[in-house]
Amino acid sequence: MKRIILGVDPGFTATGFSILRLEKGQTTLLAFGALPLSSSLPMEARLALFYTFFNEKIATFSVTEVALETPFMGKNAQNFLKLGYLRGILLLLSHQHGCVVREFTPRQVKLAVTGFGGAEKDQVMRTVLRLFPRLGVPNRYDITDAIAVSLCALWDQSALYKSFL
């Protein structure tokens, strides 16, 4: 069975993403990067950019699973609402492309990647960079967090056919 996992760390400053393929026991990081959404654009235009970008990525790489981290509210409720805009669009796209959606808590992601659920963000980044040393993943939490959540989905097969949302 071939699995293509899109991991996303959504955010308005920049959304990190990672696309992992598992085929015949071989794992390959097909793509990774970040999509910035200029705050000078109206919200509707930013969301349309986001939709178009991930619509294209999911189609091009024939993504089968979309992996996200469970969000927790920070200090700003309006930011939490706006994070909902991005997540809503990702869930819509997942349905439109028939992808399985999988959600993991930050603790599950840290545990999967570092072996310790209470790991610091930096330790997650170092582990990810060690796993993919040749790719020269930039020193950015948004990208390494997206890779981490896609790895967590790759390794956790328990919930493959369930949606947690």
Added chain:
Amino acid sequence: MKRIILGVDPGFTATGFSILRLEKGQTTLLAFGALPLSSSLPMEARLALFYTFFNEKIATFSVTEVALETPFMGKNAQNFLKLGYLRGILLLLSHQHGCVVREFTPRQVKLAVTGFGGAEKDQVMRTVLRLFPRLGVPNRYDITDAIAVSLCALWDQSALYKSFL
């Protein structure tokens, strides 16, 4: 100038909507109703239903403006995030169809409809039902709130070409 305003009161139990037309000084309530989203469906499927429903409404009625109320967080942060899913999809659709998005605070809506910004929900409903007596609008806040926000947009032309989001 012809204006077709879609007012929406998004929610997962049911989303109220209202479509108003202003043409040659005549205001007509073209459509109103509620879209329930069954909680037995996965979130992705509910969002896809929501997208398809409003995509069709906006196209069929050639909507030019989408009117929403500024949301405030209640007791449950996760519900606020999920409200973001629905709003994100409405903003995406607005951009895809070239509609102007307009947002009003609950106070602005109440003031526009009842003449008093601190009005109770019930007073808003009674005013809306009095304005459209022949339509037999059901006794439901989701629908009367959607009609109220579309009326607020109709009467407030100050921000017609601005997006507040």
